[in-house]
Amino acid sequence: MADLVYRNIMKDLKNRIQANEFESKKLPDERSLSESYGVSRSSIKRALNVLANQGIIFKKRGSGTFINPLYQKNQTIFQYEGSNLGVTDSFKSDGQTPQIKLLDFKVIPASEELQTELFLNPGEFVYEIKRLRSFDDSPFMIELGYIPIRVAPELNKERVEGSIFNYFEDATGTSVTKSFMTITADPSTKEDQELLGLKPVEPVGVMEGIFFLDDGTPFEVSNMRIHYKYLNYNTFVNLDEDK
Template identity: 75%
Template sequence: MADLVYRRVSSDLKQKIVDNEFPNKRLPDERTLSETYHVSRSSVKRALKVLADDGIIFKKRGSGTFINPLYMKNKTIFHYEGSNLGITDSMKSQGKVPKIKLLSFKVVPASKEIQQDLFLADGDFVYEIQRLRLFDDKPFMIETGYIPIKIAPELTQEIVEQSIFNYVEDTINKSVTRSFLSILASPSNEQDQELLNLKPTEPVGVMEGIFFLDDGTPFEVSNMRLHYQYLRYNTFVMV
C-alpha cells in the first residue's frame, strides 16, 4: 500500500490532518510539499487529489489547499459505506455475526432483462439464488441474485450459503470491484413482512445492483430488500 510515492504522501498528510498538525486548516503549498517530501510536484498533486476526492481537503486556485472543517468536526460520517460492495465483509468489520439462510437455489434460463444486464445471449442459463441474511440472528435482508453459470460453473449449495464474493476471489482469482446500484423505497410485500418481521405499514429499502469483475465482466445482478431500519446509504457527492 505505502510503497507508492503518492500513497505514502497522501496517507502521511491524512495522518497529519487527523493529528491536527495544521491548526490553521491550511496545508503547505504544493511546491513546498514537493520539497519536504522529496518527491515531484506531480506526485504531490496526485496525493492531494486522493484526499480531495475523499472530501478531506479542498483546493482553491490562487489561494491554497484547505482542510474540510466538517472532516475534523465529525470524522465518523466520513466512514461512509458508499464503497462497501460485499455485505459479508462490511458486517464482519463491525463485529456483528452475519448468517445466511438459503431460501432457494436453482438454475434457470436467463430472462430478457437479465440477458441484457449480464451481457448474455439467448439460451444462456443463470443461477437463481435467494437468500435471507441475518445479523446477530435478526433477519434484515432478502437477496435474490442471478449469476451466469459459465462464469462460476462450480457453484454449490455450500458455497452459496456463505459469501459468494469471497469464493470468487479465492477460487477463480478475480475480484468484484465495481457495481452499479439503484436505491429506492418500497412498501413491503407478504414475503417481506413474514421473513423480516415487518408490519404492513413498514416498508423495505431496495437496492438493485449489477456487480462487475475487475476485468469488466458483469458478474451478478442482485435485488436486495432490506428491513427499513437497516438500510442507510451514505455518500459524499461533488459536482
C-alpha cells in the same frame, strides 16, 4: 500495489490528518510537500486528488489545501473508504455477527432482462441465489442475486453461504470494484414481513444493482430488500466531473 508513490503519500497524509497534525486545517502547499516527500509535484497532486475525491480535503486555487471540517467531526458519514458497494460492508464494522441463511440456490436460464444486464447470449445459464442476511439473529435483508455460471463456474451451496465477492476475489484474484445501484422504497410484501419481522405498515428499502469486475465484465445482478431501519446509503457526489 502497495509501493505506489501517490498511494503511500495519500495514506500517510490521511493518517496525519486523522492524527490532527494539521491544526490549522490547512495542509502544506504542493511544492513543499513535493520537497519534503522527495517526489514530483505531480505525484503529490495525485495523492491530494484522491483525498479530495473522498471528501477528506478540498483545494482552493490561490489559497491552499484544506481539511474538510466535517471529516473529523462526523467520521461516520465518510465511509466511502471502506466500501459502499452494498450494505453488506457497511455493517461489518458494528461488531455484530453477520449471518447468511440460504433460502434458495439453483441454476436457471437467463431471462431476457438478465441477458441484457449481464451481457449474456440467449441460452446461457445463471445461478439464482436467494439469501437472508442477519446481524445477531435479526434479519435485515433479503437478497436475490443472479450470477452467470460462465464467470463463476465454481460456485456451490457452501460458498454461497459466505461472501461471494470475497470468495471470488480469493479464487480468481479479480475483484468487484464497480457497480450501478438504484435505490427505491417499497411497501413491504407478506414475504418481507415474515422474513424481516416487519409490520404491514413498515416499508422496505430496495437496492438493485449490477456489479462489475475490474475489467468491466458484469458479475452479478442483485435485488436487495432491506428492513427500512437498516437501509442507510451514504454517497459523496462530486459534479466536478474531473477527478
